[in-house]
Amino acid sequence: MNPSINADPAELxxxxxxxxxxWDADGEFRPLHQINPLRLAWINGLCPLNGKTALDVGCGGGILTDSLARSGAxxxxxxxxxxxxxxxxLHAMxxxxxxxxxxxxxAEAMALEQPAGFDVVTCMEMLEHVPDPASVVQxxxxxxxPGGWVFFSTLNRNPKSFLLAVVGAEYVLNMLPRGTHEYAKMIRPSELAGFCRAASLNVTQARGLSFNPLTQRYWMNADTSVNYLLATQKPLSS
Structure with a gap:
């Protein structure tokens, strides 16, 4: 694992x-505010957060981190x-x-500093923005x-995902700023699962996240063709 900075300056x-x-729920990050209750409920359902120690990797302005804390972690x-x-x-204050x-x-520097330091680790909507996603997974x-949970979410890489998540979301519906996602950096579920296996994480569940632009409603389902989430668990012993 390379402790050097695994980041794209342009993305930062x-x-x-x-x-x-x-924290403007009607601004550029509105989709994150809308999906946050769904992903939080999913995490909490698999691993009750109350009393746990949780780390949110690539937390941005803290939308998910704040919710993890409000759930008792x-x-x-x-x-x-x-x-x-x-x-x-400032929001926490x-x-x-x-x-x-x-x-x-x-994440790499934190791993050197606090190995096996958390019950739960989340890494949401971040892997598609770094040069080496496998390094972040590791x-x-x-x-x-050991026995703890790691949760990932990212975008699939296929023509459907390009049309909906890039062309549709960024250029037609203006849900996200143009240039938010690059097709080449999207990650297929099989690739992410491979990164997880290489890092000795067991994939326990895969879920998809869908959106209806007419009703403005998101929901979770079994369709991982565009937005998807993986729940993984670290074995109690290697």
Missing amino acids: AKFSDLAHRW TATGIDLSTKALRIAQ DAQTSNVNYREIS ACATLVK
């Missing part, structure tokens, strides 16, 4: 420029965007969320305790 700049909009969010982390910290903290550190596996 892109999200830093939007940092002040993280002692939550830490890490990211490499200074501006996004400042927004997350304003909301008086005491069981959450944020750090500017990479870091997440190192960070979680």
Whole structure:
């Protein structure tokens, strides 16, 4: 595992420029606010969060991290965007969320510092934005305790996903800023599952996330062809 910074400067700049909009539920990050209750319920259903230690990798402005803390976990969010982390910290102060903290550190560096340090690790909507996603998966596996859970979400790479998640979401419906996603960086479920197996994580569940633009409703299902989530667990012994 390479402890050097696994980040694309252009990606960091892109999200830093939007940092002040993280907690605007009707702004550029509206989709994250809309799907957050779904993914939180899914995580909490598989691994009840109350009393757990949780790490949110690539936390951005802290939308999921804050929810992990509100569900009873002692939550830490890490990211490499200074501006996004400042927004997350300000929100935590304003909301008086005491069981959450944020750090500017990479997943790989955190793994060297706190191996097997967390009951739950989440890495949502982040892998498609880094040069080496397998390295992040390995870091997440190192960070979680034996028997603990690691949750991932990302975008599939296929023509349907390109049409819906890039052309549709970014250029037709304007749900996301143009250039948010690059097709070549999207990750097929089989590829992500391979990264997980190489990191000694057992894939226990795969779920899809669908959206109806007419009703503006998201829901989880078995269709992993566009947006999908993987639940993985670290064996109690190797």
